Amino acid sequence: MPDTHKPAARAGAANTVKKPSRATATDAAPVMAADRVYQAIYTAVLDHRLTPGSRLREEELAQAFGVSRTLVRQALHRLSQDGVILLRPNRGAEVPVPTRRDGEHVFDARRVVECEVARRLAGKLAASDMDTLRQIVDAEAKALQSQNKQDAIRLSGEFHLALARMCGNPIFVRLLEELLPSTSLLMALYKAPGEPMCVAHGHHQLLDILEHGAGTGAATEMRRHLNEIERSLSQPAEKKSIALEELFRDARVE
Numbered sequence: 001m002p003d004t005h006k007p008a009a010r011a012g013a014a015n016t017v018k019k020p021s022r023a024t025a026t027d028a029a030p031v032m033a034a035d036r037v038y039q040a041i042y043t044a045v046l047d048h049r050l051t052p053g054s055r056l057r058e059e060e061l062a063q064a065f066g067v068s069r070t071l072v073r074q075a076l077h078r079l080s081q082d083g084v085i086l087l088r089p090n091r092g093a094e095v096p097v098p099t100r101r102d103g104e105h106v107f108d109a110r111r112v113v114e115c116e117v118a119r120r121l122a123g124k125l126a127a128s129d130m131d132t133l134r135q136i137v138d139a140e141a142k143a144l145q146s147q148n149k150q151d152a153i154r155l156s157g158e159f160h161l162a163l164a165r166m167c168g169n170p171i172f173v174r175l176l177e178e179l180l181p182s183t184s185l186l187m188a189l190y191k192a193p194g195e196p197m198c199v200a201h202g203h204h205q206l207l208d209i210l211e212h213g214a215g216t217g218a219a220t221e222m223r224r225h226l227n228e229i230e231r232s233l234s235q236p237a238e239k240k241s242i243a244l245e246e247l248f249r250d251a252r253v254e
């Protein structure tokens, strides 16, 4: 994950947390095909199908998507500009491996943007917006129940993006589009496998406060939610000590 300030993600990427479908370049304009490649890789990073450190070879991607290497290169370049992947001169493209320090920066930025989004939206959301948010949260709960991890991760990101969109400032949306894949990579590295991107029930509580509460309360609840997610990133280290016990069970001296 780059530390430097990146150009904001493309506005078109606002729709990227949709399930990707296979690109069919033959009947699509080149720009559309590059968009499809962009979106499919973005979503795969978001829902952990592409894990930190994965190499993204142009030729393999070109074959997988059925497009030219030029189109793949275009998509990779944009993904790199948007902070989703890393492009290195002699190593090609790969999914970044964020450090804990990167994680602190990501959550610091998310708190600044999203607490303000929540503060502005509290008590002011239209009924249709509340319906949209409820649908996302219900779908997320269903995905969690049926252990559909990919959908759960995608929908939990969609909830946060939807709030940013409803706030009406497209730059907030672009910032979040860059921060969500980074968050997802941190989850893949530092959170126990199978855990959802957001802490369960957090979105229901946020919805209640956004519907009826005041701005300060909504901002506080968003901060609490993001803090909880950030704290959950330390869990693998704790589980490792349990794993060690299991690992050495047969060697136990009794």
Ligand SMILES: [Zn+2]
Pocket: 156, 159, 160, 197, 198, 199, 202, 203, 225
């Ligand atoms: Zn959340």
